[in-house]
Amino acid sequence: MNGPRRITARISIRQKAALCSIALLAVLLIVWQAATCTSGPDASVKSPDDAEAVEYAMLMGKIPETGAASQSSSKVTGFPTPAQFAAEASRQLAHPFRDNGPNDKGFAIQLGYSLARVAAGYVIALAVAVPLGFLIGMSRLAFLTFNPFIQVLKPISPLAWMPIALYTIKSSSTSAIFVIFICSVWPMLINTVFGVAAVRRDWLNVARTLEVTPLRRALRVILPAAAPTIVTGMRISMGIAWLVIVAAEMLVGGTGIGYFLWNEWNNLSLANVLFSVLLIGLVGMALDLLFAQLQRKVTYVD
């Protein structure tokens, strides 16, 4: 009796939450609609009183005209209504792989560039952080040697490396990869160190009494024992890398979802800015889910 009732209670709370989420989304859309409908960006310049106001409006990039021209320009430059956004988004979604020169690429191509950069920087960081973390976690000498460097380098904003990277590496694309590397290396390194250092003594003693070789011990005992901690570090790193790539691409330009966003801002197409912001959020969520899956796979019940 108790069991099924508890299950129904859990299902109903899930359903309740889903309903609440949908309600919240509806409220947000209504607020959005209300906020964008009443106050158009060109409402203040609809009836210019004097030449000064006209000139001010022109300086702000708006042509103080009445009629159709004003209507069409507001559609491009103003904050879009949900309907306008939906139209723009469907236009983007219809051509995800279009490539009409550097300033008009489909969002899928841009996302591909960003993901490729993140993957490259991230894999290099993984290849450095895990072995180094093993070394530092297993040897007190290595820990004391590397610790001051880690403590100093860790709090540096990854974008602060950008000028140094651009100057030394020269290629802007490689610099972005370097920035991803430097920002994702620390959480992985530190978690690996802690994971390796915290492996239960009993398990190491078992390995010792079985005369297990150091390599086998590292791969068969320490790695699986520390895997949950390491994967947590990998998950944090991936989150940070995805945050940083957008900012880095805004700086270096050329390609990528960050550049796409900045380019649309320069086009004053807020609908597309909004579209890319949502896209960044969704991809970030997908990446996190991927790592949650991996985490579930390596976690063990003690």
Next chain:
Amino acid sequence: MSTDTCVTQPASTPGFISVEALTKRYRPDMPPVFENVSFTIGQGEFVCIIGHSGCGKSTILNVLAGLEEATSGHVIMANREISGPSLDRGVVFQGHALMPWLTVQANIAFAVRSRHPKWTREQIGAHIQRFVDMVGLNGSEKKKPSELSGGMRQRVGIARAFAVEPKMLLLDEPFGALDALTRGVIQDELLKIVSATRQTVFMITHDVDEAILLSNKIMLMSNGPRARIAEIVVNTLPADRQRETMHHDPQYYRIRNHLVDFLVRRSRETDRDLESSATPRLVRPGLDDGDGDGEGEGAAVVRNAIPIIKAVA
């Protein structure tokens, strides 16, 4: 007679393991935990060590296992000094120490593969099955330790240690965390396995009955610091003793009373009395006030035991 086999064995193979003047000091400004501990264990002997917490029992076991180093003294096994852990000395840890990410089978396989790296998958599988059967865990091979009860986990630990087929087995309070019923069942199993394999065993326990049931010799340790092996009690109960009937033997209570008496009273006093003598005295409380037959056995045992003491000293 059964008592003969218990005691004459070390005489015939003197000091399969011999511990000589072992001392452990954790801090130089503190007295040592134990000092000048010497004893021998013969091949095929089951030795228990009893003492209060903090007297260094686990440290002695770890030194025997090679996991810890003594401050001074030596441990010699089969004419070789022990330095570091070895596959020849299997350990069953207090907290089972199974790898929680591996199944029962994989846990034992990890040990077997360490012993026999060249074996094929089939050979290893067959070997594992033998030891899984031995501890009565068929059907649970594919389970993870978290899906097993405490008693079953400890059995896996025992199977893993036995599967390596070490020359000596070291058990660190293996049943300490188990309930009385499970403990009894596993004790019976251990007794069966040990008598079948003639395994040499060194075991730490807090349970006097467990020691009487399982061991040939019971070493009593005085309290630390400066703990010593105060006495070695020879278990004169017949070798085919069983848990259910053991307490009907008149010797049982004599031995038991002697052990409890030591734990509650004499473990504190003996450290001063023993300052001078380097070797612990051998006692047979089971044969005290015994009938003529028992007395005769006792006398035989004493004569046989003398060489051991000499070998130690």
